[in-house]
Amino acid sequence: xxxxxxxxxxxxxxxxxxxxxxxxxxxxxxxxxxxxxxxxxxxxxxxxxxxxxxxxxxxxxxxxxxxxxxxxxxxxxxxxxxxxxxxxxxxxxxxxxxxxxxxxxxxxxxxxxxxxxxxxxxxxxxxxxxxxxxxxxxxxxxxxxxxxxxxxxxxxxxxxxxxx
Numbered sequence: 094x095x096x097x098x099x100x101x102x103x104x105x106x107x108x109x110x111x112x113x114x115x116x117x118x119x120x121x122x123x124x125x126x127x128x129x130x131x132x133x134x135x136x137x138x139x140x141x142x143x144x145x146x147x148x149x150x151x152x153x154x155x156x157x158x159x160x161x162x163x164x165x166x167x168x169x170x171x172x173x174x175x176x177x178x179x180x181x182x183x184x185x186x187x188x189x190x191x192x193x194x195x196x197x198x199x200x201x202x203x204x205x206x207x208x209x210x211x212x213x214x215x216x217x218x219x220x221x222x223x224x225x226x227x228x229x230x231x232x233x234x235x236x237x238x239x240x241x242x243x244x245x246x247x248x249x250x251x252x253x254x255x256x257x
Contacts, residue, residue: 098239099206100135107135107209108186110239112142112198113169118246121253122214123173124180125244128257129212131181138186138208139173140201141166142194163189180250202238210240217246 100107109126113119123139130137143162170187177183190197202208244253 097206098209100209105207107133108138108205108207109135109210109212110138110140110198110202110208111173111212112140112194113173114141114194115169116214116216118214118216118244119173120176120214121244121246121248122212123176124250124253125214125242125248125257126210126212127177127181127183127185128254129210129242130183132257135209136186136207137177137183138188138201138205139170139177140188140190140198141170142197143189143191144194145191199238208239210242211237212242212244214244214246 099105107130109130111119111122111126113123123137127137129135143159143166166189170189174185174187177185188201190201192200198211202211248256
């Protein structure tokens, strides 16, 4: 059963969710979502998912890897939060989770009833639009709990501003 979205109820705001993955097209999704949030009175959530380490037998190594991954997550979120602030005057909510990216994405949507739209950007490489776009827009699109907006990775800032 899909959980009810509450973004239009008093005291709630519609949130646009972007998964931060440091791909070249990620900035396209952040820019679109930030501008859309600005124009509609909504909010922006940036999600960074740390993929668990495979070195679980060595606790010291795992702790160092986890700390480095957390630093990378915070730096990436900071960079994209700066983009949202500069482009749209939006102060994004920054979320870091650890696990499988698709699972954590769904859990966040389940946990936050104000998330109303997932914004992804399609890659421009010959390999295809990217693994997250392929997985979500392909097989899961019909059962996904919120609408998905896919921003073409080829759009420049001016084109995004025009359509957001």
